[in-house]
Amino acid sequence: MRSLALAGFFAVAAFGSAQAADPAPVAISIRDHQFVPAEVTVPAGAKVELQIRNEQATAAEFESNQMRREKVIPPGGTVSVYIGPLNPGRYEFFDDFHPATRGAVVAR
Amino acid sequence: MLATAIIVFREVLEAALIVGIVMAASRGIRGRGGWVGGGVAGGILGAVIVAACAGTIASAAAGMGQEVFNAAVLFAAVGMLGWHNIWMTRHGREMAGAATRLGADVRAGREPLWALSFAVGLAVLREGAEIVLFLYGIAATEDGGIGAMALGGALGLAAGVAAGAGMYLGLVSIPLRHLFAVTSWLVLLLAAGMASQAAAFLLQADLLPALGDALWDTSFLLNEKSLFGRVLHTLVGYTAQPAGIQLVFYLVTLLAIGGLMWLVNRPTALRAGSRASSHPTALQPGE
Numbered sequence: 031m032r033s034l035a036l037a038g039f040f041a042v043a044a045f046g047s048a049q050a051a052d053p054a055p056v057a058i059s060i061r062d063h064q065f066v067p068a069e070v071t072v073p074a075g076a077k078v079e080l081q082i083r084n085e086q087a088t089a090a091e092f093e094s095n096q097m098r099r100e101k102v103i104p105p106g107g108t109v110s111v112y113i114g115p116l117n118p119g120r121y122e123f124f125d126d127f128h129p130a131t132r133g134a135v136v137a138r
Numbered sequence: 139m140l141a142t143a144i145i146v147f148r149e150v151l152e153a154a155l156i157v158g159i160v161m162a163a164s165r166g167i168r169g170r171g172g173w174v175g176g177g178v179a180g181g182i183l184g185a186v187i188v189a190a191c192a193g194t195i196a197s198a199a200a201g202m203g204q205e206v207f208n209a210a211v212l213f214a215a216v217g218m219l220g221w222h223n224i225w226m227t228r229h230g231r232e233m234a235g236a237a238t239r240l241g242a243d244v245r246a247g248r249e250p251l252w253a254l255s256f257a258v259g260l261a262v263l264r265e266g267a268e269i270v271l272f273l274y275g276i277a278a279t280e281d282g283g284i285g286a287m288a289l290g291g292a293l294g295l296a297a298g299v300a301a302g303a304g305m306y307l308g309l310v311s312i313p314l315r316h317l318f319a320v321t322s323w324l325v326l327l328l329a330a331g332m333a334s335q336a337a338a339f340l341l342q343a344d345l346l347p348a349l350g351d352a353l354w355d356t357s358f359l360l361n362e363k364s365l366f367g368r369v370l371h372t373l374v375g376y377t378a379q380p381a382g383i384q385l386v387f388y389l390v391t392l393l394a395i396g397g398l399m400w401l402v403n404r405p406t407a408l409r410a411g412s413r414a415s416s417h418p419t420a421l422q423p424g425e
Contacts, residue, residue, distance in 0.1 A: 107193055
């Protein structure tokens, strides 16, 4: 019975998130070990596509602990990472292959 | 160089812990070194190939090839680990009994170790591909590249392997009649954690709904990226801020493998009742 209630809760949660209209993709570049821009603002409560372009000659790995995302970006490549729906707040990300390269998503 | 060592250590750690558990879980089976070693070697070869094809994989499946690939590798490993556990439920009791009575030779060739070999290979492949990409980047760009990279990489590898060896030695210090019960639980939780990780990849690719972006946040208690957090992440799938879908995959895997172990174990327990009573402490998960 409890599992049924749980399933119902998840179904409602899924339905709720699917209803929000998807906002436009947000583009970020990595060049010379810098995220450009280093901070992007996205709407809270919506699923957002980040399009991350690696303009370096070596691979990078977009990673965020708070958003639980990790994705390798080949040199010269662009990848999409879907995030959210996020609660309002600041979510940091970094290049796992070069941890000093940092940026953040601000959801509001 | 130190940064290189730390990053390599992190990637090696997960695979090394899995190898340590697998070695303990297959204790006493003749030829396991070859199977596990073959799995590691195959995984390294696969990692180099995957790294070389990183661009192709990334652009496959409408740009979500990497997530789909990682999830597929994880699900395959979950299948292998689950299969091993179900097999062990049936035979582990006999094996523990036979080993203490007649010596390890009795078990020679009885367990088809390909499942564990595959699971090890897949773990090495996933972590190894990232190491290859990372080290290639260092060698190509940083000053004093190759030498510092090789030293840092070797240090990180050695530390990771030491952690895996520690895991193994800790496990094999458990008396043999309890060992397979402990490794069965470890493998079960390992598989559930992998399924949750696979769900996270499919969520990132927008192929699954989140069902709640973060059900809870325990990062103030234990940061998932701390050393202990990483170890727990590998062993039991610890996630500080899990999405709902991860919890669903975790529980479904736990119940599916655990349920099958229970089903398989039941008739065996009835048939082997008299034999089992001579080893009353050989607990089976699912009992």
